[in-house]
Every structure is written in C-alpha cells, then in structure tokens.
Amino acid sequence: MIQVENLQHTFLIGKRGKEKQVPVLKGVNFKVNKGEIVAIVGKSGSGKSTLLQVLAGFMKAEQGSIKVNGKETAQLNEAESAAFRLRQFGFIFQNFQLMPGLTAFENIELPLKLQGLRKAMRKEKVKKLMDKVGLTEVADHYPNELSGGQQQRVSIARALITNPPILLADEPTGSLDSETEQDILMLIQSLNRELGLTFVIITHDEEVATIAHRRFRMYDGELVKEEA
C-alpha cells in the first residue's frame, strides 16, 4: 500500500550565510500493508513529523521514493499532490483543526465540497457517517461548543468522509484526556476492523502505539522496526 525507500532530507538552520545543515531523514525505509495499523513512535525532534509531512506531500524530500498504491508521489507538484491527497488520504490532526466558522456537519462536509459533490448527495453521506461515529446530536454545533473527544470524532469523520484508503494521524490523542483517548483509540480500531482502513499513526505516546499491528521507532532521523 505504502512503500518508502531511502527517504533523505536535510534542514538548513540558522542565519542566512551561516546556515547549518541538519539531516532529519537519513535514508528511511518502510512498508505499510493494506488494512494495517502502523505506528511510528519517537521523541520530539526525532524526525517523525517531517516523515509524515513528506508522506502527505506537504513538503518534498530531497531524495528517495514514496509509492502509494503503486504511484510515485515523492516528486508530485503542489496541485497534483493536493489532488492526490483528496483521493487517497484522510488526515487526523492533534489539534483537530476544525473550521471554527462551520458547524460539525459542515466541517465533515468540507472535503466532499472540494470534490465537487452535489448538496443532496453530500447531505446523505455526512448524515450516515455522523450516525456511525455518534455525532448526530451535535450536527449543528460549532467546534467551540463541542468537547475535545467530540471535536476529534468530527475530525475523524471529516477524514473518513471521502472514503480514503489510508488515514494519516498526527498525535491523534495528544490533546485529549486518558478516558477520551481510549474512546478514540477504540474508534480507530473498530474502523480498521470493520472497514479495513489503513492507519499510519505518528505519536510519542507509547500507549497509542499499543493498538498498532506493527511499530517503528524513529530515532535521530533513522527508522527502526520494533516487535509489536
């Protein structure tokens, strides 16, 4: 499903003219199979967020190849990369990243709007999914009227609404208390089981990593496989 080979990237840090080269990805290789939950664990500054950004196409790596469903994505331009994301990826962010001016319903609807779907069709799809993730009652609430757990559910629903084969999650429980964290992790597990969705979870939280089928540890720009 995802095949990453020899991914390398260096950041330039410091004043102009006196920049220092800091390698963040030192030839990363890994593979994610269809229907798997893969966790990439690491401390801050280990390069795991950079890896996610390169994987998602938010930035280009200097070297290496990323194949998603057989398509080489490492060197796509910005527009191609955006179109690819819209079809292939769903995103779950640490801070939920919901639009404050839109209701829960409208937030979930947004990716469908980007896809150019008609209103009636969007309505039907969003309603069905809201039922599934238990958000029907808060459909008309704005993000600031929702609890952290509800916000993350909305965020997950938004990621799922376009039926992407792969979900990328960046610290999905980072802003939640431990009880809500368990809820969200269970939701991820059940989505994986029932819909066969593939998850790539980036986290520093060992607890989150326990739900993964396979686990990698990022350490100083290098990725090491761990036993689950």
Place this chain on the structure above:
Amino acid sequence: MLFKDQLDFVTQHIKKNKLRVFMTILAATMGCAFLIVLASIGFGLQESLRNEILSNETVTKIQVYGDKQFTDDQVQEIKKIEHVETVLETISVNASAHSFIDDRDTTSTIVLTDMTDFEQVNGKLSEGTYPSKPNEIVVGYHFAQTLLNEADRNAIAEKSKKAEAEGTYYDGSEEGYKESLVGQTINLSLVPNTSTNEETEKMSYTIVGVMEKPSYDWMVDNTIHMDTAQKPALVENLSTLGEATGEELFYSEFNIFADTMENVKPILEKLKDGGYSVYSVTEQLDQMNVFFLVLKIGLIFVGTIAVLIASIGIFNTMTMAVTERTREIGVLKAIGASPKLIQRLFLMESTFIGFFGTLIAVIISYAISFAANAALPLILKAATGEEAFATNDITFSLIPWQLVVIAAAISVGVAMISGYRPARKATKIDVIQALRQEL
C-alpha cells in the same frame, strides 16, 4: 468545488467581516463614482456642443462654396457619386414676399427648390403635403403666427411694452392667424430689396403644406418655399417694376446631400479631389471629437487615480483576510484543496468588493449626474441672471453606457489586481506552519 459552494464560501467570510468589507466597498464606490462623474462632464459638454452644431445644420448636408454655378453636367456627375442622395439647388430671391390673407399680411423670404428633391431632403412636414401643382407652396412653421392684422399689431405692441417694463421679452406667439393654413389661398406681391418700396402685382398661391418647427426655440420661420418651375413667373412679375431685370435678383446655391452621416466623409473627399470647394458640419464635429476624446481620456486618467487609491484599501483588506485565515487555508490545503482553488476564492472576494463598489457607484453617479443637470442651470441662472441657462437644454453631465463599461472594467480590474497578491500569498502558505498556529 462547485461554483455555488465557492460563492457560499466567499459570502460566508464576507458576512463574518461585514464592517471591514463594507468600508472597503465604500472606498471602491467613491473611487469609481468619482471616475464616472468626472468623465461624465467631458461626455456632457461634448453632447451639448454636438447638439448645438447638429440642431443648426443638417448633418448629411455638404455645402458648396463660392458663387460658381453648377452646370447640369456637373450636377449629374455629382449625383453619380456613391451615397449621394441628391444635389439640391436652392434659388434665393433678393426680394421679400408680401403675403395677404383676409385683413392680415406678413413679409417673408422666398426660396425656390425642386420640390421632389426638397421633399427627399427635408422629410416630414408638420401639416399638409408637398406641392404637386403649379401655384402651390409650402410655408414655414411660424407663417400663420406672423400673419397679423391691425388689432394684433396693437396687442403685440402693448404686450411688448409691458414685458419690456418687466425686463423680459414678448415673442408674439399669442397673436396671428389661428386657423389651419393648409388649403388657404394667399395673395403675394414681391418687394425687391434693392431699392424703393415698390411692390409688384399680386399673384395668387395655395398653401398645401406647413414646415416642421425649427430646432431652436428662438427661431422664427415664415419662409415661403415654391418649386423652381415658378421662377419664370416671378421673373416676369418682377420685370414689371422695370428697375432691375428680374434675373439679377435670383441666385443659386447648391447643397449636396449624402444618404447617411457616415457617408459624408468619403463624398467630401471625392468632391475635394475633384476640385470643388466643399464643407460639411461633420468636419467641425471631427475636430471637436478629437478634442473631446483627449479631454475624456484625461478625465478618466485622473478618475483612475481615485480608483487606485481605493485599491490600496482592497489590498489591505485582502491581506488581512489572508493573514487571519492562515490556519483555515492550511487545513483546506491539507485536506486536498488545490492552490488554484484557494487563489480563486480570494480573487472572488476582491472581485466581489470591486463589483459591488462599481454597482453602487454607477447608481450614485447616475443620481449625481441627474441632480447636476437639474440643479446647475438654476444655479447658473441665479449667479449670472441669464435666462438662457434655465431654458436651454445644456447637458453638464452625461453617462453613456460606454463610460459605465470603461469605469466598471477599470474598477473591477483594479480590484482583481489588488487582490491578486494576497491571493497568491494564500496559495504559498506553508501547511505545516499554518497548522501549528495557535487556535
């Protein structure tokens, strides 16, 4: 994203920042309205001068200079030029016509033309038809009004005196012959302008038509028009006075008429090439148009500066909008919005500001233009005491659709250009940086 959804997205953001967007639209409106009103003065003055020239002259008429008479061959040759409708020979008589009907009489000028050509050139009459038989004539619009008897003359003298005492002027429009002149027979004698007040013997003519009212209010037209076939009869009538031979009192003037105004120029050029001294009022119009074109471009240029100042406001508003929404733009990009779409959404917003600014500006400009045209004559009259300003139709400000199109293109164009940089900036927003922004 469907166009409707894009519109929704834009209007949602505008609603969230109503006051800021309203102020920006206001600035755009003021800039655009200033541009339109300023340029409308150029258009208005041009229109006034154009009307002044055109109401005086027939636009399709080409005048021939000099007293050189055309031969029949020359007339035929000119008639053959493409788009020449007719060559009209107008014979003036150096004598006044003294006409009598019942106890009334009037003095007027008399001109002879070929009535078929005259009809073609002159067109509609206000009443009656063109002469078809000998001894039939057409008279000017004011002919009846100038037919006076003793009682009328006294009444006019009295009213004039009264008017003079009030500082105004009486034009005699209440007196004169009140019945229709069509079908009436008048007796007409000629008084040569050359010498004594001797009158010729009376001849009898039937009025069959009355000309249209002249274009100027102050013009009094009581001319008698008759067919050139009447010339021998007039010559003979004048000869009886003996003093001058009749022929000497007649002189011809040739005017060439084009079928449409656009065709005057080529005909004029051909005639000039052929060695004729010719002139048309359109030449004057051409020169005037060049002058006003330059003037209007100048005014539009000055007006555009106001629009450019307004555009700074649009630029600011859009830059603020992009900065405020950095995180939202980041999320949109992350979930798959293309850079093109993001650019379009922001361009739509600045276009919206430009479009509504222009729309309101056009409405306001028409109102200002209307008010100025209504009020300025009164102000000028009060300031100068000249009655003419209040009665004449002087156009101070005119907004033709072309001006609206030009101003709209400039305003909306400038709005889009000032929104372009912020929109580009929005597409360049770094997703990671944007998502890291504090909520």
